Amino acid sequence: MRHDVIVIGGGYAGMAAALQLLRARRQVLVIDAGQRRNRFARTSHGFLGQDGAAPDAIAATARQQLARYATLSWVDGQVTQAGGVNDAFSVSMGDGVVHEGRRLLFATGVADLLPDVAGLQERWGVSVFHCPYCHGFELERGRIGCIATGAMSAHQAMLLTEWGDVTLFTNGVLEPDAGALAELNRRGVAIETTRVSAITRQATVQLADGRTADFAGLFVAPRNLPASPLAEQLGCALEDTPLGRQIRTDATRETSVPGAFACGDVARAPHSVSLAVGDGAWAGGQVHRSLVFDHAA
Incomplete structure (x- = not known):
């Protein structure tokens, strides 16, 4: 046929x-x-x-x-x-x-293509997301982590401030220029330059220096x-x-x-x-x- x-x-x-x-x-x-x-x-x-x-x-x-x-x-x-x-x-x-x-x-x-971070793949779609319009509301304006994958991540972090307090993890792949830094600061985005080593529990970020930070949810731009x-x-x-x-x-x-x-x-x-x-x-x-x-x- x-x-x-x-x-x-x-x-x-x-x-x-x-x-x-x-x-x-x-x-x-x-x-x-x-x-x-x-x-x-x-x-x-x-x-x-x-x-x-x-x-x-x-x-x-x-x-x-x-x-x-x-x-x-x-x-x-x-x-x-x-x-x-x-x-x-x-x-x-x-x-x-x-x-x-x-x-x-x-x-x-x-x-x-997700960042090579231990524990991230297992939480994809559950507590790690890409679209705030699809998943941001359910985070109840809690703390949000944004793990950088490239230049678009600065824009993503700025947008995410509509849904909660945002921390941008540059993770060794993003160096915002002066203009982007000024805009991130204006929007209240905290910037963390230490690399992310793993995601544990629901949305806990473990850093390479041993520090941890808990979030309501995490976002990446794959x-x-x-x-x-x-x-x-x-x-x-x-x-x-x-x-x-x-x-x-x-x-x-x-x-x-x-x-x-x-x-x-x-x-x-x-x-x-x-x-x-x-x-x-x-x-x-x-x-x-x-x-x-x-x-x-």
């Missing part, structure tokens, strides 16, 4: 895109590897109508709603290769099965990379942003490869569930328009 659209990635952006296409009665195949970026978080915030819901519950409800449409096909699995051209794409699965489609939509998400190499293997151009690398798209979310589109965290910044859903909905509509107007349906 040749599908109208193959969506690689069944997360929030991918499902939002698929919904628009299904409502246009198009044959849509969603292939999902089951690795949503926010799988470590207990609750999701800032998404209208689902504020405070568990990420698993949001995803399960969305999938149930997609399943009501007869033109949906869903495969749980990993795509190992994508190839072809506009109107004649194919994707290969790990078990050797090949699927064909007229359009490809990459909604594969990103990988977070560098992001596409979670899958498939788009790059197909020939889609990538671009660097202050947050990392993403797939380059135009206003319609089409990549540099005609007929191949991308949406969600892998194709835009900043990142959140609500922004991913909105971007997916836009991309789904644009993919449908390409099927209607670029070629005979």
Whole structure:
């Protein structure tokens, strides 16, 4: 069977895109590897109508709603290769099965490159976060630690003062210039230059000199990379942003490869569930328009 659209990635952006296409009665195949970026978080915030819901519950409800449409096909699995051209794409699965489609939509998400600090990975999404709009309110204006990963961390620390008293740990990777130092001081951000050696308990920072400091929560600004190499293997151009690398798209979310589109965290910044859903909905509509107007349906 040749599908109208193959969506690689069944997360929030991918499902939002698929919904628009299904409502246009198009044959849509969603292939999902089951690795949503926010799988470590207990609750999701800032998404209208689902504020405070568990990420698993949001995803399960969305999938149930997609399943009501007869033109949906869903495969749980990993795509190992994508190839072809506009109107004649194919994707290969790990078990050797090949699927064909007229359009490809990459909604594969990103990988977070976290600081190499003991105990940080285990607390990612639980007491260590990247988005204050998603998790800042729940910290009840308690003490907040910001562990630097690069130049963007100074900006992150300044913003975090809206949610509590902030300490910026430069951690050997950030030396704010005079202007940034003045602004950090003006906003009341404390600056700690001793390296962070570990995160313990809920959000206790242990420094290399043996000192410790307790916080309500910690924030980092990880560098992001596409979670899958498939788009790059197909020939889609990538671009660097202050947050990392993403797939380059135009206003319609089409990549540099005609007929191949991308949406969600892998194709835009900043990142959140609500922004991913909105971007997916836009991309789904644009993919449908390409099927209607670029070629005979």
